[in-house]
Amino acid sequence: MYGWTGTILRVDLTHGTVRRERTDRELAHDYIGARGMGGRIIADEVDPQADPLGPENKMVFAPGPFTGTFAPSGGRYNVITKSPLNNTIAASNSGGTFGPELKYAGYDAVIVEGRSRTPVYLWIRDDEVVIRDASAFWGMNVHDAVDAMRAETDEDAKVACIGPAGENLSLIASVMNEMHRAAGRTGVGAVMGSKKLKAIVVVGTGPVTVADPDRFKSAVLSCTGKIKANPVGGAGLKAYGTNVLVNILNEVGALPTRNFQDGHFPNADKTGGESLAANQLVRPKGCYACVISCGRVTKTDNPLYPGMGEGPEYETAWGFGADSGVDNLDAIVKANYLCNEYGLDTISMSATIACAMELYERGYLTKEDTDGLDLVFGNAQAMVEAVRKTGTGEGFGKRLAEGSYRLAESVGHPELSMTTKKQEMPAYDPRGVQGIGLNYATGNRGGCHVRGYTISYEVLGQGPPMDPHATEGKAALDIAFQNLTAALDATGSCLFATFGIGGPELAEMLSALTGEEYSLEEFLRAGERIWNNERLWNLKVGYSAADDTLPKRLLEEPIKTGASRGEVNRLDEMLPEYYSLRGWDADGVPTQAKLEELAL
Amino acid sequence: MHIKYFATFRELAGERSFDLDEPPPDVAGLLELLATRYGDRFRRAVLADGHLGPELILLVNGRNVRLTGGLATPLTPRDDVSVFPMVAGG
Amino acid sequence: MGKMLMIYPDKCTGCRICELACSFQQEGSFRPGASRIKTLTWEREGFSVPLLCQQCDDAGCVSVCPTGAMHYGPPGSDLVELNQDACIGCKLCVIACPFGSVNYDSATRLIAKCDTCAGAPQCVAMCPNGALEWVDDAEQTRARKRVVGEKLKAVFEEVK
Incomplete structure (x- = not known):
């Protein structure tokens, strides 16, 4: 096969076994790869009634045929599983370099089954696949765990891992890779945590082959040219990142504000891409094979919110900004960093805090519930502390870790959770659009x-x-x-x-x-x-x-x-x-x- | 009339906003006035062969003027105008 | 006048398309291990820089090569060339290169270094960010290269 590697890796954590299978050609053709092929595998192999956090659920880590080639901005992979947040087929998409490395190691997908009794990680170097003890890394945040597992394997290894949030089975936990890139949504990190799988660590040295190299190259050059010629794909996203959207959505009146109580945030401009470019931006960053580079390497020197890392992109700046009534961009950036370190979905995390703020202001949650946090809209310090608590799973953080639907339902007001099918909606108000x-x-x-x-x-x-x-x-x-x-x-x-x-x-x-x-x-x-x-x-x-x-x-x-x-x-x-x-x-x-x- | 600039238009205009007590009667007149104020680079970004520039998003009271009559969109002194380049994200 | 490959680390976003372009040129498939150009990335700092053979005038790889496989090109070419037939795979050149830009490809078990794609470097052609340029080797570009070198040094200090 070309584009596809032709091999799927199946790992059974209950029995500690590893098996190679051929990629089904018809399946690959009909479902292409990544979200498509992974979704079909889940539908075929997992009982719809299975407990998403039980051993009978499976996880598929799947790149697509483009992944690992120079198809422009084509280096992504998906994490597909039955979602513990809402039982749907979770297919969470991430850039970075993990997906391409899986392809170079020779796999169209890694299927993880069962459940380990003790913390483990999967170490893949091409054909060599080993389930290793991860006890020493369990409890580590994402950045430290990545460094530590690289030290134990290969300094150039690519790592997809969970942080403490996934270990604690937070329903809004992400799978992180390359430290700052997330398969964020639908709680995929909790499934990894339930299987006691801290990480997949991979080094690949093989090729991704091409059926018709000349035709492929000419198609890629043409597509790259079109993306670069587009005012958005070419220069706009690189200059301001996706966060340039804060202002335009605010101007059209569709920037959800204070848990969707309004569609306009007067201080939006302080949280937008223009402000980020002027204050926190260090340089733009690209995922693997990306010709756009919307990623933001950022830094804050604010003594309350110090740090360096990546983000925020638009949804995150909205969630920790307008939706929480916060106009302090340093705090928003810091909240983003914490999500990356603990392995939390920034959209669901921020929208859950916004929901908690409304519940608090309406008196449905008290200071006793929030461990003393004065969780009013606009309280940036309380917001950042709430992220930390969720990441570590302490006190009120345990309730936030379940997402806004379960939180609002627990106080009898599920209507204040801004979710559909229990997942938090992102940064576009459906009343304005x-x-x-x-x-x-x-x-x-x-x-x-x-x-x-x-x-x-x-x-x-x-x-x-x-x-x-x-x-x-x-x-x-x-x-x-x-x-x-x-x-x-x-x-x-x-x-x-x-x-x-x-x-x-x-x-x-x-x-x-x-x-x-x-x-x-x-x-x-x-x-x-x-x-x-x-x-x-x-x-x-x-x-x-x-x-x-x-x-x-x-x-x-x-x-x-x-x-x-x-x-x-x-x-x-x-x-x-x-x-x-x-x-x-x-x-x-x-x-x-x-x-x-x-x-x- | 309050006119706000975003993204690259902040650089082209050299200011974040601009107020006009007596604006021209329509968008065509406004863009001509602004192009004269800010110079050729700004003009090329907002107008192309006498039409709205293809990479311009111009909102009057939050409504895209391409939906309200383009250059002929009428203006009043109470209007809010937002000037964006084509942007996106997600 | 010769040409030289200029690196602008401040423009690099770490996408590694240069590596893909190089390996595709060499093998018609995508295998970064085959690439002559390598992007170094410091993830915590989000900093990347492409590194490749600088075609040095006084090249360590040539000095240490015991068989003469690594040698200077004919007068006027400005290149350091590798004669694969004379190479015995001792990897001294890999150790000697101050840029880490002589590569040993463990899959083919061959030494690999940039040959500028015979004067049409594909990494330059495919780089979406202008971080690589193929320019005339004039005194002013050499001066620019020194400036870039200084910048690079400063950034390396920053990420240390």
Whole structure:
């Protein structure tokens, strides 16, 4: 096989065994890789009713065919498992260098099964695969653990690991790699923790081969040129990072503020990419094979919040900023660093603190509950301390570690959790941007912007201008983005490559690389297949059309200030059309005809 | 009228915001006025062959002018204007 | 006039596309171990720099080579060249290079060093950040190279 390595590694932690299997060619063709192939493996091998934190759950670490090549910004991998946060197929996407190294070691995927009794890590050097004792590293934060495991293996090893949050089974724990890069969402870190797997440490020295090198190179050069020529992919993201979005979302009135109580934050500018570039930015940073470099190497000298590391990107700056009512960018940066060290999802962490702040201000949580923290909106020091407590799992941190839904439910107010399917929504207010609301509601892993980033068209002017306040055409737009993104994720490409290239270019690179001819139609059908596979899983674990919704606040409480004042999300105008265009019945169940069309 | 600049436009304008007591009647007039004030680089970023520059996002009261009539979008002294280059993230 | 490969470490974002371009040029596949150019990254500091053969005028690798396999190119070429047939794999050149830019490829068991892709370096062509340039070897570019060298030294101090 070309592009794919042809080998999958299966590791059983209960029995301490390691097995190599051939990558199924048909599976690879139909599901491409990463999120696609991993999702199919989970659906085939894990009982939908399995305890996500029990030995019967499995984890798949999967790069895509592009990963390890110079396909522009194509070096990503996914962590796929049954989510302990919300039972969906968690497919959490990360850049960095871990994914490419797995490919060079020879693997299209590593499947981890069972559960170890004592802490272990998996050491992979090409064909040599060993389950090693990790007792000495258990309890270490991410940065120290990475250094320590490299010292024990190879100084150039690539490491995907959990921090204390994952060890403590926090439902918002991430899997970190390269110290600052996260497979952040849906609590994948807790599954690793439940298996007592501290890390996968890998060194790979083999090749990723190419079916048609000349054709692939010319496709890559053309795509790279298009991304570099795009004002966003070329210069914008590198200069200001994704955090440049704070101001524009605030100006259009869709920057969720104080746990979505409003859509406009008066002090937003202090937390935006312009401010970061002027104050904390050291230099831009790229993931493996990235031509964009949106990463931010940053530093704060503020004596209250000292540190050096990476971030924040936009969602993080929003969550620890506007959503928590905080305008101190040093504190936001520090909170981001702590999440990276403890291994926490910055979106769910920040949105959970924002929820706790509202619960506290309304009197549903008291100072006794919060260990004395005065958790009012805008209290930056309390926010940073709350992150620390969550990371270490002490006191009130234990409750925050469960995410906002369980926290709000525990005090009888689940309606104040800004989640869909129990996962925290990110930084775009569905009242100010209608299409993204439909995407959150139908998101197969719950509240998430990167499954169907309609913001590109509705706000950012990347396509034909679309009114963010209108609902017309949004169902079709969402579906197009969701299908394309599913296929793109499966290749190992970064979503930001779409600021320059689209389906035709991705299909051409994939064809040249793998030697399997993907027409545009076939490529997009793979995306639709991946989406429907995830949907079928959700129906099996007990979700129904009733869960394709948004928090009541977003459907009933209008935005109070700013440019989207008076707006609510009009989901009911979009959802029936969405089901119908998807080929699903009125209950959101894929029809037999649709399943046959997709060979599901 | 309050005009705010973001990202590269802060560099092009050399200021973060600018107030106008009596703005021109429409976006075309405003961009001409601003281009004269800030010079050629700014002009090239906001106008292209007499049309809205393709890499410009211009909001009047938070609404993209491409949805409200483009250069012909009417203006009043009470309007808030936000000037962005094409940006993105996620 | 000869050409030289200039490094601008302040522009490098650590993406390692140069390594991929080099290995692809050598083998038609992607195997960073085959790359003649290597990006060094300090993760905690988020600092990266590409390092490759500087085609030194007074080259340690040539001085230590016992067989003459590593040698200066013909007059006017400004390159340090490797004659693979004469190489006995002793790796003295690897040890001697102050930039760590003579590589031993453990997969092929061969010494590998930059040959500038015969005057069309692919790392330069593919670098998305302008961190590598293929420029005329004039006195002013040499002066610029010294400035870059000083900067590089300063950054190395910073990340230490």
